Amino acid sequence: MTDFAARRLTMVDTQIRPSDVTKFPIIDAMLAVEREKFVPGSHREAAYVGDLIELGDGSCLLEPRTLAKMLDALNISNDEVVLDIAPALGYSTAVAARMAQLVVGVEEDETRATEAQSNLMEAEADNAIIHTGPLEQGAAEHGPYDVIIIQGGVERLPDALLDQLKDNGRIACVFMEGQLxxxxxxxxxxxxxxxxxxxxxxxxxxPAFSAESAFSL
Structure with a gap:
């Protein structure tokens, strides 16, 4: 039987800490959230490798190092509200929920959103919800937000999303230019x-944040 707890500890010790991520809330969250429960069954054995996991339809689970360093740079506090765009099956939402007051994840695939919400309930992330709708529209009814984090590559960002960020709020995303x-x-x-x-x-x-997307910026 796979010892996922041991793999989780190894992930933190070999991928997270060596990346200069030492804030206790991030380390604690990544040790506590069972990443293997937030991936499709066929990917469970790969849940703690250092690579991102592609889930289809352009969705992915970011590398643990990338997520941890984004959270480190955002420095979320426990009185803040976070918008988590494209969390797939909810892993990033569950991790952020251990640092924030409230996390709203946005998934446009209804089946994936339902599974993510179920995963969050199982993880007892009572301060996290999944909103079903277009990624680029965010979830204005739950905002404005102190922090926005996007779980995937972007080429362009719509004003509709940036408008949901509070004054002095922070946003983190992976800007892609070709393969870089x-x-x-x-x-x-x-x-x-x-x-x-x-x-x-x-x-x-x-796809919602590709250069080809028809945003009126």
């Missing part, structure tokens, strides 16, 4: 988001 990607952290001040490069990473571009 950079995680950028944005901070909103007076209705304008200022970006800084945080670290290199890559992820499949989410």
């Amino acid at each position: 990607g950079t995680v950028r952290i944005g901070r909103k001040t007076a209705d304008r988001v200022t970006w800084r490069d945080a670290f290199n990473a890559s992820a499949p571009v989410l």
